[in-house]
Amino acid sequence: MPASVSASRAATGGRPYHIRLNKTVGAGPRACPGPGRRSRASTVRSTASHWRVGSFAALLGLVLITGCLPAPMPSPTTPLPTALLSTPTATATATLTVTPLPSPTPTPTLSPTPLPLEATVSLEPPEVMQGHTCIVRATTNLPSRVVGRIRERPVSFVSEDGLSHVGLAGLRATDEPGELTLEMDVLADDGQRAQLTRALTVMDAGYRQETITLTPAVGALLDPAITQPELLRLAPIYALATSVIHWEGPFDWPFEGPITSQFGTRRRYSTGLVSYHTGLDIDGETGDVIVAPAKGIVVLADMLQVRGGAVILDHGAGVLSGYYHLSEVDVEVGQTLERGAPLGKMGATGVVTGSHLHWELRVNGVAVNPIEWTERAFR
Numbered sequence: 001m002p003a004s005v006s007a008s009r010a011a012t013g014g015r016p017y018h019i020r021l022n023k024t025v026g027a028g029p030r031a032c033p034g035p036g037r038r039s040r041a042s043t044v045r046s047t048a049s050h051w052r053v054g055s056f057a058a059l060l061g062l063v064l065i066t067g068c069l070p071a072p073m074p075s076p077t078t079p080l081p082t083a084l085l086s087t088p089t090a091t092a093t094a095t096l097t098v099t100p101l102p103s104p105t106p107t108p109t110l111s112p113t114p115l116p117l118e119a120t121v122s123l124e125p126p127e128v129m130q131g132h133t134c135i136v137r138a139t140t141n142l143p144s145r146v147v148g149r150i151r152e153r154p155v156s157f158v159s160e161d162g163l164s165h166v167g168l169a170g171l172r173a174t175d176e177p178g179e180l181t182l183e184m185d186v187l188a189d190d191g192q193r194a195q196l197t198r199a200l201t202v203m204d205a206g207y208r209q210e211t212i213t214l215t216p217a218v219g220a221l222l223d224p225a226i227t228q229p230e231l232l233r234l235a236p237i238y239a240l241a242t243s244v245i246h247w248e249g250p251f252d253w254p255f256e257g258p259i260t261s262q263f264g265t266r267r268r269y270s271t272g273l274v275s276y277h278t279g280l281d282i283d284g285e286t287g288d289v290i291v292a293p294a295k296g297i298v299v300l301a302d303m304l305q306v307r308g309g310a311v312i313l314d315h316g317a318g319v320l321s322g323y324y325h326l327s328e329v330d331v332e333v334g335q336t337l338e339r340g341a342p343l344g345k346m347g348a349t350g351v352v353t354g355s356h357l358h359w360e361l362r363v364n365g366v367a368v369n370p371i372e373w374t375e376r377a378f379r
């Protein structure tokens, strides 16, 4: 249960809160010299005392006459002048036959033999503490998609090139120490499929127990008639798994203060309910500014009965973070927050015993210890 405790504080007492829902041209036929030039050549040939000149002139005349010969017929492959094609003479009609170019002989192609699908998987680390997160790296030789699960819990994978895939497997604080099996389906773009399994060792994290005494008014909020609808509303949000990773490096702290209740602590409430702590409680004063510990998109910004003033950020790849019991919600759904951007103010709303921030981190819906995410880069 998300209820939080601040042992050093008096019951409830946060100031009244409010929510701000801010809101190419070919040459034509060769031209022929006119009759005047041929006549001048004849005049030069008749002068007997200049036989050399005459011979030259005869030669020139021959050249000029030769120059009047019809231009060579275009070969069938040369584009024909439009005029000749549209008004063919008798000669043209006989010879202007456009022979279609032979179509190129198709080159025989060999159908490629498909490569068999191969995949390798590594776990970082292969031994994981209860409530901690394991990076699953899968490599495929063909463009593929990978989906995984631990028991019935999904492990989503993201990939930029279809060949290197990163998945995050979160262990529950209540997973029994021993072995768990991670199952993966590899679906290649060419239709081939492969299945892989890896054993994952769960180690005891030694979570403690605590008893929480609630005032009757606050304890009444733990009635399933109130808690269940809120859980049903949050379930599809926690299950979001987009195929991008928005964060870089380890997460920052959303607020720096004393930790008054660790993640994973087994809880017995004065109402008789037995549960465990799904987040981390950080002590502070109502009004203290809470910031985004990593880039994320606001997917919930509202006042809830149990969790009070609430903001949930989607960091991609199935990783979401929640900030509860806020006195003021300063963001709207759909906003992208960069690392360090304010999202709201600390408060004592919902099921609480005093002002504090309940910081929760979900990996494919599983609540995991946020502290590990401040110490390690999960990508």
Ligand SMILES: [Zn+2]
Binding pocket: 002, 003, 004, 005, 261, 277, 279, 280, 281, 357, 358, 359
């Ligand atoms: Zn808490």
